[in-house]
Amino acid sequence: MSKKIKDENGNVYVQKKPFYKKVWFWLLVVIVVICAGGALGGGDGSKSSDSSSAASSKKSNDADKTISENAEFRKKFDAIxxxxxxxxxxxGDxxxxxxxxxxxxxxxxxxxxQGVKVKDYIWTKGNVSINVQFNDDKVxxxxxxxxxFARKTxxxxxxxxxxxxxATYSDIVAKFGEPDGLDEMLVSGEKTVTAIWLTGTKxxxxxxxxTNDALTSKTQSGLKN
Structure with missing residues (x-):
């Protein structure tokens, strides 16, 4: 709203309200602040998203690397x-x-x-451990x-x-996949294999x-249908 002012000579002047006191000016200021805040917030969100994506990608790559290394470790064990x-x-090797x-x-x-002196050698990679016994430097x-193992069945x-x-060991493996844990030894020509499967059930x-590739005993714990 304008204000009238009269000077000492009786002249009348109209004093206008400064622009910074007008409603339209402050509406404009509010709009500018909101837009600027939105732009800054959007930038932070993008950076946060990029950082989260990079961390997730690194975690996935590390997991793939571990799986690959463990699989190679297992192949070397199986070949002994x-x-x-x-x-x-x-x-023996x-x-x-x-x-x-x-x-x-x-x-x-x-x-x-069994009355024979043996040397135990242990190799580890992550959570996986290989234990090999030697007599006269032979396995x-x-x-x-x-x-x-990551298995579907x-x-x-x-x-x-x-x-x-x-049942033969090969038949069981063909049906249920390779065992997660395995112990193998040979005594006086008799081969004994103890195999453990982690079933996927908690x-x-x-x-x-x-014994000599034929099932002689079986036990289970926590299995469900």
Missing amino acids: KVGDLMNHGDG ALADVEKSLGKPSTTSTTND VSKDIDGFK KMNLDGFNGIADG GGTVTLQF
Whole structure:
């Protein structure tokens, strides 16, 4: 609203309200502030999104790398040949060959197995551990634990109950996939394999024992249909 002012000579002047006191000016200021805040907020959101995406990508790449390394570790374990404990490891791989494949062991120790002095060598990669026993620097047993296969087929209670005594190791593997844990040894010509499957059911495990490739015992824990 304008204001009239009269001077000492009786002249009348109209004093207009300064522009910064007018309503349209402050409306314009509010609009500018809102737009600027939105632009800044959008920029922060973009940076946050980019950072989250990069972290997720790195995590995924690290997981893929671990899976690949563990799979290679498992292949090297499977390739190790076991010799006869009672014949000084005859037919088993030499220590030098195993070290060439797996590298230097993480830990070593010496024990007696069925009256025979053996050396235990352990290799680890992440949560996976390979334990190989040697007699006269020849492999006489091997086992792996901490490994977990990604498999589609999950062994349930019905599947477990359907496993017949005398079933071969290869038949079980063909039906349910490779075991996650495996222990193999050869004594006086008798091969014993203890295999463990993590079934995908929370806490569910299946343990099968084979003698000369025929199932001799089976146990399960936590299986459901």
